[in-house]
Amino acid sequence: MTDLLLLHTSPVHVPVFDALRDRDHPGAVLRHLVAPELLDRARTAGSESVIPALRGLLTEAGAGAGSGPGAVLVTCSTIGAAAESLAPALGVPVLRVDRPMAAAAVRAGRRIAVLAALESTLAPTRELLAEEAGERPVSIRTHLVAGAWERFEAGDTAGYLARVAEAAGSVTGADVIVLAQASMAGAADLVTGPVPVLSSPAPGLAAGLAMRSAP
Structure with missing residues (x-):
């Protein structure tokens, strides 16, 4: 190959x-x-x-x-x-x-929460989820994780992931949580809440x- x-x-x-x-x-x-x-x-x-x-x-x-x-x-x-x-x-x-993750998210449930550390990621992720959902009715809520991107740019990976995990743990009323950026993947292991968390890498x-x- x-x-x-x-x-x-x-x-x-x-x-x-x-x-x-x-x-x-x-x-x-x-x-x-x-x-x-x-x-x-x-x-x-x-x-x-x-x-x-x-x-x-x-x-x-x-x-x-x-x-x-x-x-x-x-x-x-x-x-x-x-x-x-x-x-x-x-x-x-x-x-x-993030396309395979989006496809898995719309299969997981109708209520999808999207977390991003960078505002420019929110609209593309929302559009991708809607595209993957097709005719399936989905509700997409987006959340910008305040202060996370500044930590990422400063090289504070642990602080960045902790912020993302904290935000994910506070999500309610969702069937699945999507971590919109590949850099967020490590936060999935830190989340202790009941809502499934998907990452893209x-x-x-x-x-x-x-x-x-x-x-």
């Missing part, structure tokens, strides 16, 4: 996905591309503004070339939809990491590897 290219907007995701590969998919070949400027641009000018830069980066990385990656997995929820729109032009599958990586083209 050919390799999987992972596009990140933060370097913190690289060891997370490598660890998941080692645990769940030994032998799989991952290539990492880190472009934090894409998130900065999307936050100031909107997610569609990054499409030209995205296409350039992925083309330069070999997406669409015969010897390039078999698929692309984009781990940033803010730019996920923009990246997926490039799949026809690139000629390889492009998957946003593990199911996203499994789906990305399954999409790889045959050599």
